[in-house]
Amino acid sequence: MDKASGKLWTGPEDAERLLPRQVPRPCLRLVRQWTEGGNEYKAELYDHVAGTTVSPTPALITAIPPLTTAWWSDLRTALICLPGVRTDRTAVRQAYLDRAMPKYLAFLGGPVPTMPPAWSTAHGDLHWANLAGPGLGILDWEGWGTAPVGYDAALLHAYSIGMPETAECVRRELSTVLDSEGGRFAELVVITELLQSAERGDNVELVPALRQRAEEVWHRMAADGMTVR
Numbered sequence: 001m002d003k004a005s006g007k008l009w010t011g012p013e014d015a016e017r018l019l020p021r022q023v024p025r026p027c028l029r030l031v032r033q034w035t036e037g038g039n040e041y042k043a044e045l046y047d048h049v050a051g052t053t054v055s056p057t058p059a060l061i062t063a064i065p066p067l068t069t070a071w072w073s074d075l076r077t078a079l080i081c082l083p084g085v086r087t088d089r090t091a092v093r094q095a096y097l098d099r100a101m102p103k104y105l106a107f108l109g110g111p112v113p114t115m116p117p118a119w120s121t122a123h124g125d126l127h128w129a130n131l132a133g134p135g136l137g138i139l140d141w142e143g144w145g146t147a148p149v150g151y152d153a154a155l156l157h158a159y160s161i162g163m164p165e166t167a168e169c170v171r172r173e174l175s176t177v178l179d180s181e182g183g184r185f186a187e188l189v190v191i192t193e194l195l196q197s198a199e200r201g202d203n204v205e206l207v208p209a210l211r212q213r214a215e216e217v218w219h220r221m222a223a224d225g226m227t228v229r
Contacts, residue, residue, distance in 0.1 A: 004033075004040035007089055008142045012044055015141035018085055023078045025138045049137045055128035059203045060163040067133055072173045074136040079152055079177065083120035089145030091124030097148075097189060104195040105188060107211060108218050116148035116189070117182045126152040127159040150186035153177040158190045161209045181224070187217045 003009065016028040030045040054064050097114045105112045123130075124143045131138060153174040160167040170178075177183045191214045198204050 001035070001038065001040050004042070007145060009042070011089070011142035011144055014087070014089065015144060018087060019141075020081050020085070022081045023138060024074060024136050025141065049132050049139070051132050051134050051137070053129050053139070054131045054133050058127035058129045059159045059206060060128055060166055063163060064128065064166055065133065071133055071136050075131075076174065076176075078136070078138060079174070082122060082152070083149065085121045087121055087145060089121075091122055091143055091145035092147040092151065092189065097192075100196060101188065101192050104192045105214060105218075108215060110218075110222075112188065112218070113185060113221070116185050118149040119146045120149045120151075121145065122147040122151045124151070126156050128156070131156075148182065148186045148189050150177045150180060150183035151189065154183060154186035155190045157187065158194055158206075158210065158213075161213060162206050181221075184217050184221050184224075188214060191217075 012028055013031060015025070019025070026046040026049050028044055028046055032043045034041050054067070055062075094115070097116070101112050101114045122144065123138060123141070124145060124147060125140055126138070130140045153170075154177075157167060157170045157174070157178060160170050178187070191210045194203060194206060194210055198207050198210075
């Protein structure tokens, strides 16, 4: 009963109500809630998603199938539309950045920025198991909300880092975001999150590549004169 409220409980309904259709996702058709045995239950009926998820796991462990030019174009459109959605939902909190980034990026050997250049609305869990193809579909809208600008693109790149060719493709297709000041900061944010989750045994195999990528991004930020805040 105490879990039957808040961001994760209302996320799909909020998404259906507030997000434009330029963000491709299965339509939420019906919701039912009931209480039984001291527990609160919720059932959601969605449109069937054509195709399959790009990967069975969030982080890539094998090469993904080829994705069309239209698929990438639709993803870029979605990532342009999402930041324009007004919401009081939160996907990433400033207090977390202040606490976690200095701790998990201490190996960089210098000051790490913790204040993003800007905040915007994000999916918040944009990984390969939440993306469908061959026609783009974005699944799992429980946790969407505000995050550092560029967060979704940075997260998808981080989950690709174990497959260098795919990571390079993500950097190329989403370069407008990832090569920006906000995109570079967002990469440090998601690397922080994945390094923390690796302590719990999640995606441990990505840790060396994540640490290397953090160093590359950090030095690039310094070369670009990004202010450490």
